[in-house]
Structure formats: structure tokens, C-alpha cells
Ligand SMILES: Nc1ccn([C@@H]2O[C@H](COP(=O)(O)OP(=O)(O)OP(=O)(O)O)[C@@H](O)[C@H]2O)c(=O)n1
């Protein structure tokens with residue numbers, strides 16, 4: 156008798172369950188669809204690459220750099236990277252003062268290389284800049300019309316290249332210092348704000364922690380060229396005693412007060428010229444024993460052009476000979492004393508100075524030292540990172556290197572250009588003297604100096620900072636953008652959906668208390 160009752164209620168129960176099952180299935184489908192839409196809708200667009208070219212017309216040579224960056228991320232920090240560097244054959248453009256029309260054509264080969272690196276469809280829109288530094292500053296002082304002719308020759312060549320020519324000019328020492336500082340801090344990620352870190356998909360925890368540490372810190376920049384040297388760093392001194400050394404930047408929503416100075420004639424080649432000009436004041440005959448070159452090394456110098464250079468002209472003297480014969484002595488101590496005289500510490504009109512009466516606030520933080528600072532210290536194996544060597548270790552290494560006879564050095568390093576090799580002893584001692592006597596680094600803060608050539612794939616130098624500035628790629632304010640990266644966004648969507656499904660399931664279980672569960676509970 157009971158049987159029809161049971162069979163009568165069974166179909167009713169199954170249909171409710173069926174409906175609920177369908178609903179659960181549909182809501183799961185809806186959630187999956189939601190995720191799929193989110194994933195596809197927020198897919199990053201295919202990357203559109205942009206390019207820029209900067210020529211660094213230095214005193215000793217010219218380098219052409221090609222940079223690239225994704226067009227969509229133009230205003231993010233650290234997205235521009237160097238993809239090519241081409242060393243122009245021959246001297247720096249200031250070396251063409253006697254044949255200015257040849258300065259432009261000397262760049263052709265590197266421009267050809269740039270044409271091959273950059274897709275031809277993008278040649279027309281790719282900006283090209285040339286910035287000349289201390290060699291051209293000196294030529295302008297010595298012979299302004301020759302400097303103009305050289306600049307016009309390089310301008311003509313760049314104009315006739317298929318790129319978007321943006322100008323060829325002599326940059327100031329202040330710009331050189333400032334752009335070098337911008338370059339290294341951009342490449343080290345020191346301008347990154349927290350929002351950029353959250354957006355950066357590739358940032359590992361290590362990178363994140365490093366960036367957090369440096370959120371409020373920047374690195375100073377030390378650049379040593381052939382004809383000038385720059386020192387640039389953030390100074391906490393709120394009132395600058397010397398306004399011409401003070402720069403103010405607002406970058407990515409943060410204010411920076413930066414000290415900078417460029418010493419013309421204190422690049423390593425011109426410092427050597429200055430030293431020789433001093434030696435010539437006391438020389439008795441045409442033979443000059445020189446403690447800054449290796450024993451056994453000899454070099455002949457033409458006196459006729461020697462004092463035409465603005466770095467030596469003040470020391471002009473009448474000499475009874477037209478050639479000077481230098482003979483190396485390889486004596487660290489004597490050379491050090493000799494070089495030290497280049498830094499005049501006798502008068503300082505400010506609370507503190509570097510040398511020659513130039514204001515220098517107290518040194519602060521880490522410094523990245525590049526160009527010849529790096530070339531020389533790298534040759535001498537003194538660039539140890541992440542643990543920089545102590546000052547006494549650096550000094551003793553240079554001392555030992557200078558004491559080696561020239562023949563031995565030449566044999567050991569036969570693959571290195573003689574012009575470079577013969578001067579590493581002088582340069583090593585000059586670097587020590589400039590940093591210790593000039594800027595007053597001591598053994599206590601010496602290890603704050605990091606000798607670096609490249610940061611990831613990009614060379615440390617002023618060129619990248621120059622291009623970032625001229626293409627308006629470093630905004631004053633933090634650019635607005637999605638607060639989360641694509642990956643984090645998708646992750647968050649999945650998490651929310653899972654929570655939603657669990658809640659729905661839980662609600663259904665609570666409302667319907669399936670018999671199997673009830674039994675289990677009892
Ligand atoms: N492997 C190298 C490369 C360069 N040099 C020397 O380092 C000096 C500086 O080179 P660089 O920084 O390229 O100077 P420039 O940019 O040419 O000079 P400036 O910035 O003063 O215009 C030059 O004397 C060059 O001969 C070197 O000793 N070893």
C-alpha cells in the first residue's frame with residue numbers, strides 16, 4: 156500500500172535537484188566565461204617598438220647608440236634599453252678642426268649600421284641627436300669658426316640620413332653631469348615608485364626588495380672623459396652656496412635637488428697635458444724623466460702645438476727645443492705628488508670645496524663611476540662587485556702595476572692598444588688623486604664608489620638621459636595607469652570567481668541539506 160506514495164514523490168525530488176544542478180552548472184559556466192572575457196579583454200596589445208639614436212661626440216672618439224622601447228610603455232621607468240653601439244673610426248669630431256668637411260663623413264659607417272638595426276619602415280620616425288662634449292668645448296674656445304664648421308659638417312651628414320634629425324650641438328658640462336645622473340638612476344630603477352613595482356610583471360622578490368630599499372635613494376654619478384670630468388649627486392644641503400652647481404628635477408612625482416660640476420681640462424687626456432705643461436716649466440733640456448710612465452717607455456711630444464690648447468695655454472713658456480722626449484720611471488709616489496699639484500686646494504670661498512675654489516657639498520650615498528673611471532679600473536681588475544675593494548688594496552695594486560717594466564707590460568697585454576696601455580699607470584694614479592685629493596673620498600667612503608661600464612645591456616653615460624629628456628619620456632608626475640599588472644588582474648579574477656562558486660555551493664548545501672550529508676552529520 157505504501158509503495159505508490161514512495162514512487163509518487165521520487166520524480167518531484169529529482170526535478171528540483173535537476174534544476175539546481177543545471178543552475179550550478181550554468182553559474183559555473185558563467186564564471187568561466189567571465190574569466191575568459193577578462194583574460195582576452197585585458198591581453199596586452201602586441202608590442203610596437205620605437206627607436207632613438209644618440210651620437211656621443213666625445214673628445215677622444217664618437218659612439219653611436221641605438222635605443223629601443225615598447226611604444227605603449229613610453230612613460231614607464233626602465234623600459235628603454237640600448238640595442239646597439241657603434242664606435243666611429245678615427246678621432247673625436249674636434250680632431251677634424253684642420254679638415255672640418257671630413258667630420259660628417261666619418262659618421263657614415265655607424266649610420267649605415269643603425270639603418271640595418273632599425274626596421275626601414277621606422278627610419279623616418281626615429282629621432283637622431285648628436286651631443287658634443289669637452290673636446291668641442293675646447294675647440295670652440297680655441298677656434299670658434301672651426302668648431303662651427305665641424306658641427307655644420309656633422310649636421311649635414313645626419314640630415315641626409317633617412318632618420319628624423321633633431322640637432323647637433325655642444326652640450327654644457329652641467330647637462331653632461333645631469334644626464335649621466337639621470338641615465339644611471341633610470342637604469343638602476345631608482346626612480347621607480349611603488350605603483351610601478353606592482354605593475355612590473357617580471358619583478359622578482361629580490362628586485363622588489365632592492366627597489367624598495369632604493370625608493371628614496373639615488374646614486375651619484377662620476378664620469379671621467381678624455382677632456383672633462385663630472386661629479387653629480389643628490390645633496391641634502393637645502394641651501395646651495397653656489398647656484399650654478401644646483402639643479403632641480405621633478406621626476407615621476409618626486410623632487411630632486413642635485414649638485415653637479417664639470418671640470419674642463421680634468422679628463423684623463425687633458426690632465427696629462429696639464430701635468431706635462433707643468434713639468435715643462437722646470438725641465439732643463441729636451442729629456443723629461445716621467446714617474447707616471449713605466450720604466451723603459453719612451454714618447455716624443457711636439458712642442459709647437461702643445462700650448463695652443465686652452466688647458467695648457469696659461470703655462471706657455473719659450474723653450475729652446477721643439478720636441479720633448481719623455482722617459483718613463485715607473486714611480487708611484489713621485490707621480491702621485493706630481494699629479495696632486497693639479498688640484499689647487501689653497502682657496503675656498505664656500506664652506507667646503509673640491510679644488511680650484513669650486514663648491515662641493517658633503518659627499519652622500521653611493522656613486523656609480525663610469526667611462527674612463529671604469530675602463531681604467533676594469534683593466535687593473537679593481538672593479539670587484541658586489542663587494543668593492545678597500546682603498547689600500549686599490550693603491551697597492553696600482554703601485555705594483557706602475558713598477559712593472561714597459562717591455563713586460565707590453566708582452567703581457569699585447570692585445571691592448573699601445574695608446575691605452577701606456578697610460579693606465581698614469582690614469583690609475585690620476586683617478587686615485589682626483590677622488591682622494593680632489594673630492595676627498597677616504598678609506599671610509601671609498602667603497603661607496605661602484606665602477607660600472609654597463610647596467611644590464613645599456614652603457615652608463617649621458618646619452619640615454621639626454622634622449623629620455625628630449626623625447627619627454629620622463630614625466631614630472633607619476634603616469635596614471637592600471638594599478639595592477641595583467642597577471643595580477645587575472646589572478647584576482649580567478650580568486651574572486653572561486654570564492655563565488657564556493658559561496659553558491661555552500662548556500663545550496665545549507666538550503667537543501669542533502670540526505671547523504673545529514674546522515675553523515677548524525
Ligand atoms: N678601453 C679604453 C677606452 C678608452 N680609454 C681612454 O679613456 C679616456 C676617456 O674616454 P671616453 O670616456 O670615451 O672620453 P670622451 O667621451 O671621448 O671624452 P669627453 O667626455 O671628455 O668628451 C680616453 O682617454 C680614452 O683614450 C681607455 O683608456 N681604455
Ligand SMILES: [Ca+2]
Pocket residue numbers: 213214288379380381526
Ligand atoms: Ca664622454
